[in-house]
Amino acid sequence: MRGNINPFSSSEFALLGFLYEKPTHGYDLHKLIIDPDGIGLIWNVKMSNLYAYLDKLDKKGYIHGTMQPGEAHPTRMEYQITEQGKNAFTEWLSTIVQHPRDFRQEFMLRYFFLLKYQPESINSFCSRQHEECKKWFENTTNQSNLVSNKERFRNSIVQFRLTQISAIIQWLEWIKSQAG
DSSP, X not given: OTTOOOSSOHHHHHHHHHHHHSOEEHHHHHHHXXXXXXXXXXXXXOHHHHHHHHHHHHHTTXXXXXXXXXXXXXXXXXXXXXXXXXXXXXXXXXXXXXXXXGIIIIIHHHHHHHHHHOGGXXXXXXXXXXXXXXXXXXXXXXXXXXXXXXXXXXXXXXXXXXXXXXXXXXXHHHHHHHTO
């Protein structure tokens, strides 16, 4: 899986995740994405970008939009996920994050939807991610051994990465302990 590139951005997978639950209008999807008690803690998508993502997902066959007449509001598009979209979302949801720089948004988004749809798989998923993070730590440690003390900036960056990865590993251990 290493080096495999997702066909969509995380924002698009977030949309698939919300549509996985039920058909929703674009405005309501935006409210879900910016919810400060949900993924709005880590995410922000502008309304104009959201509609571009929805259009892309529709063109790829991952969602389908249907015009819904309204009495209290103008006619608006309601989006629903297709079987192809469900398959892409569930595959993405079970895929661990491959690079430390992607962890904050990629992992947290997956974690959010795992809590929502598959809470029983949190421990297993975190264990797999934990193993990947230990590989990151080992690889970065090996890099740090190649950096001379005279390369102060580079040495500082490598140490910063080690500190971040170590914090991620500790946090994953905490998450696993909370799963009971």
